[in-house]
Amino acid sequence: MPSARRWLLACLVCVLAVVMLGAEPSARFNKVGHEMICTCGCGQVLLECNHVGCPVSPVMISELHTLMDGGGSDTSILNWFAAKYGATVLAAPIRGGFDNVAWIAPIATFLLATVGVGFLIRMWTRRRVPASASGPLVVEDSLRDRIRRETEY
């Protein structure tokens, strides 16, 4: 229903606005700064690059301050850096397209494996030979010994 969808969108916008307004500038700077890598070759997160006289990180940090003061969204700022420094500046692949495969593959594999294990357990437990229904279970000494051995750990 269109009106319901409009209400839903309005609520979503309100929630996002509250979240965005509530975010402290320094926290946001910290968050975005931790989603990029210093491109000097150290491989460290931008805000954690600790090289004395690093020619790159102060420039990038200054650019980040400028873009944040300019009111850009997190995504637009990250896109700006990716366009200027290349995709490797992003600490994780977030550009969409093939980058999504990076996120989907581990989750899909995990889910498939979980379903597989569940299916395997179900198959195995169904195949189980039922315990004798004709009378009480008689446990011999040798059987007791084996049970003890097999259940020790």
Place this chain on the structure above:
Amino acid sequence: MQLHPMPEFGSFTLLLALALSVYTLVMGGVALWRTRGATDGAASRLGETARRAGIASFVALSCAAFALVWASFTNDYSVSYILHHTNRDLNTAYKFSALWSGQEGSLLLWAWLLSAYGFVLRVRHKVDVRLTAFASTILAGVQIFFLLLLNFAAPPFAIQPGPVALDGFGLNPLLQYPEMVIHPPMLYLGYVGFSVPFAFALGALMMRYPGEKWIHITRRWTMVTWLFLTCGIFLGAHWAYSVLGWGGYWGWDPVENASLMPWLTGTAFLHSVMMQEKRGMMKSWNVWLIFSTFLLTILGTLLTRSGIVSSVHAFAQSNIGDWFYGFILIVFAVCLFTFFRQRDHLKSENRLESLVSRESSFLFNNLILLAACFTVLWGTLFPILSEYVQGTKVTMGAPFYNRVELPVGLFLLFLTGIGPLLAWRSTSLRAIRRNFVLPGIAMGVALVVLVAVGVRPWKAGDDWQSTLFSLVTFTLAAGVITAIASEFLRGASVVATQTGKNLLSSMVLLVRRNTRRYGGYIVHFGIVVMFIGIAGGAFNRSSEQEMGFGDAITLGQYRLVCQSYSQDSNKNYDTEFALLDVYKGGKKITQLAPERRFYQASQTPSTMVALHSTLESDLYVIYEGKNPDTDKPIIKVFLNPLMNWIWIGVLIVVAGTGLALVPSLTRAPVRIAVAEPVLVAEVHHA
């Protein structure tokens, strides 16, 4: 022509070791082939010569390692490797560690450690002569690969052309730290050590070894190897924390990942192998777990050495990657061929009987560990895939791993708690209620207390994810610790009833009766403590400031006041440092001296972190350099809560593994023959 006696001796011993290893492989193989149906005196004698040749290869490789260390200690700069990795004023301990600071030396260390493991295996061959002969022959095959590399692709004794230099280029400053003397050998002991269970598993499969005795034989090898790898990984993490100066200990660097992957599969193997040992299940799975673990150790060495992925561990890179690709392919082909040829030997003797059982918890444990391993492998190799598919590389940094691995880690923590509470075969509802009440209460109480003291994700703003992770971790940790403690107490009270001893003596007796089980619980406890430490990272804080004389910086409960800053110099490096008085609650508690060194030989800087460590938090101070305008030092301070818990957790893991290695008072018999399935309605694990 100038003579170089020691390097030439080293080169000769490497060639000799190669010849001896080839003899061990070929003659060992021939002897095994000829004795496959019946005993053959001549073939047995041939097999014995192969075993002795394997032992001799250890002696030859020891001589090669000695020759390289000797060259380092005597400043023999005619050897290219020594010229590039040492200098005259290098500290004695670091001259020794130069053995593994470059590619050729670390490959020599690999080969030497492998020969040392082979030496122990061959000396102890009477444990099972034929199985050991198989394992010895397979190990010789692995050793040949490394000796081919050392003799033809990366010779450590290559002579530097031209006149001999007066001094060397020095050791990488990042490696000039005490932990670097033990971290690489420890890691290599772990990497190389997995060759032994691999060789036993492949050998047992090749000879269709009856029963599970081979697992019993290799159990200690696997555990010791796992322990070395664990120590190696965490020594590396501690080194990164203490030296790299970025306030963290794990950066998800490809080389760090390379060490984590075999650890994850090795951990899965240690768990699932119990199902084979006790119930004859998961045989194919276990064989492939140990095959994969070994292949991942080789892949790890490939990643470290070849430079196919960008890494801060660029200490030793070259183009020997093709050799490794070839070796990995050969090993995989041999494993696959043997598996398909002998797969009928790997049929399960029992079936899983219930979803709620120890067996299924092991299955899920394996699933989680392998999912974590796959994620790490995927993240490590995705940049290469991305470049292939879309022409541009991407970075797979901490944000990717943190988002994907944290839920996996939490699930693993959850299983750590519930797994030991489930009985083998099947657990009744009554047993579940009985075993889970206390941990459930503990988790509830922990959750309420944590929220009350302010761990509230909904009020953490942008940090809500890390705060939520911490809240869940602390809550689960409370449950798991309670579960482990209740297992000890329940067992001890049974022993106390049987023997009339007090609870403490009963607990000691309980542990001594089954060191493997209770050692395992202690390892689980250590893992939980480590998780608590990791979760503390959500509350890290930092501050950076230029600090002249008398200037102060405040972070949390600490106030740091600059007393002085100066510089010094010695033969190896120049140093700049600041002296900072640390106050807590107005009282001076210590003085810290963060330092920045500049190594003369290599012309590179290095950070020396100053650390004040308590159970509550780490005060981590780094000297970032001087502001050229004011000539005052820039100091960065981190406050890292619960950091020590990680290292304490590792110590507990080491203690638990050590305990599990001690023989129990009552020894469990080993399955040596295939038996019929047992039908039991419910069996508790006590």
